[in-house]
Amino acid sequence: MHNIHINDTTLRDGEQAAGIAFSPAEKIALAQLMDVIGIPELEVGIPAMGGTEADAITAIANKGLKAALLGWNRAVRSDIEASIACGLKRVHISIPxxxxxxxxxFQGNCTLVFNRxxxxxNFALDxxxxVSVGAEDSxxxxxxxxxxxALSSQDWGASRFRFCDTVGILDPATTTHKVSLLVAALSIPVEMHTHNDFGLATANALAGLQAGATSVNTTVNGLGERAGNAPLEEVIMALKRLYSVDLTINTRRLRELSQLxxxxxxxxxxxxxxxxxxxxxxxxxxxxxxGVLQNPATYEPFAPEEVGCERRLLVGKHSGRHLLTNVLKQKGITLNSEEAQTVLDAVRNLSVQMKRSLTVDELIDLVPNRRMSHGII
Incomplete structure (x- = not known):
């Protein structure tokens, strides 16, 4: 579980989610932020689409980013030519x-799969x-x-082999078994590409890494086709916090990237x-x-600042007097025990009616006479 390589495909598989279409400017901005954060490799799109897609990929390739840039291709020579025309030096070739x-x-013709x-x-290497080879529906x-x-790809000169759970049907145990067989047979790195159809994309990606894969595809927020892909932020933080694998990525900007x-x-x-x-x-x-007011570690696995988030204490149906009085005290309002219970009852009733927690202003409006710690309002 060391020397793990992130290859983020937000700009390719993420954008393939139904109803998603990034503008060239958005693709460039996302690539630049991921590069600044420290994502080492980006799958930037499908050059063979041409038009604005090719324009965006070309613009990203001309930005001089530190991240390695990869284009997705079918096993078709013209696709590779389109990647070259965009200025890419790395190509991923997908085959069913x-x-x-x-x-x-391929009309069931397995020989054609190998030949194509x-x-x-060979053309790409020439x-x-x-060259990365992806086995669709592995x-x-x-x-x-x-x-x-996989062995043929390696013999022909591919530098990496992608194991794809294309329709997200694996569980971690099965993933471990299947990926272990590939890792044992290959001398080139194995890459994980997992989908979230059963909510197991992150778990399966991690299982593949535990089985010896050393590269993993991710998308920001888990964006992707159908139920999405393994989320970048989940994979990075799981590696960092659960397995003590620090990828030297600036995790404090993950929330910013998510929002973009x-x-x-x-x-x-x-x-x-x-x-x-x-x-x-x-x-x-x-x-x-x-518990959190006493010690945040009681109910938080790590500090929110580590991923660019903030801790929020909300008053609502399930709140208790301790939280309520603490929030009000921060606003200079003190209550005795009886007053606190009265306000708490009002909070719970209003929260149920509004079907949400209350804002601080809504909470203050429920305080009778609103006695401040330094006087009366």
């Missing part, structure tokens, strides 16, 4: 490996490009066939989103708030 995908895209992949890899492929594709993706995608995160959601460090219930 499961029966269901090969039947749909070999010819495209152009002096770094998780549903016959294991021996998948291994043949929100703005560009027009998608609002659920407040309970791990790491960067509005409620990730919010406390309302009496027991939790009391």
């Amino acid at each position: 490996v499961s029966s269901i995908q090969i039947n749909a895209k 992949l070999r010819d495209t890899v 152009q002096g490009l770094f 998780s549903r492929a016959d294991e021996s066939f998948l291994l043949d594709v 993706v929100n703005q560009a995608s027009g998608v609002t995160l659920p407040p309970w989103k791990a790491i960067v959601g509005d409620n990730a460090f919010a406390h309302e219930s009496g027991i939790h708030a009391h």
Whole structure:
């Protein structure tokens, strides 16, 4: 679990989410911020799409970023030529490996899969490009066939092999088994690409890394097709905090990056989103708030500042007197025990009616006579 490499695909697979379309300026801004934060590799899009997509990729390639830039391609020579035209030096070549995908895209002709992949890899290498090969639908492929594709890719000169759980059907135990077989057979790095159809993208990505994969695809906020991909912020913080793997990425800007993706995608995160959601460090219930006021570690796995967030203490239906009096005291209002209970009852009733926690101003409005610590309002 050391020397782990992040290859973020927000600008490719993330943007492929239904209803998402980044402008060239947005793609450039996102690439620049991820570069500043320290993400080492970015999959910046699909050059063969042409038009504004190719323009954005070319502009990113001309920015002189520290991050390595990768273009996504089919096993088609013209796709590689489009990547070269955009100024990219690294290409990812995707090929289907499961029966269901090969039947749909190559009329069930497995020989054609090998021939197309070999010819495209050879062409890319002849152009002096770094080549990554992606096995689409690896998780549903016959294991021996998948291994043949992986070993052939390595023999032809690919520098990395991507294991794709394309429809998100794996669990961590199965991921460990399948990835371990690849890692044991290959001398080139194995990369994890996981989808979240069963809510297991992060868990499966980590399981693959534990099994010996050394590279992992992520997207900011888990943006991606259908239920999304493994979220960048979750993978980074899990590696840092659960496995003591520090990727030298500036995690204090993860919230900022998340919000920029929100703005560009027009998608609002659920407040309970791990790491960067509005409620990730919010406390309302009496027991939790009391504990956090004593020691934040009682109910927080790490300090919110570590990911650019802030702790929030909210007064609502589940709050207790300790939190209520603490919030009011910060506003210079002191209550005795009886007054505090009266206000708390009012808070709970109003919170149920409004179906949310209360703002500080709404809380203050419930205080009778609003006695300040230094006098009367």
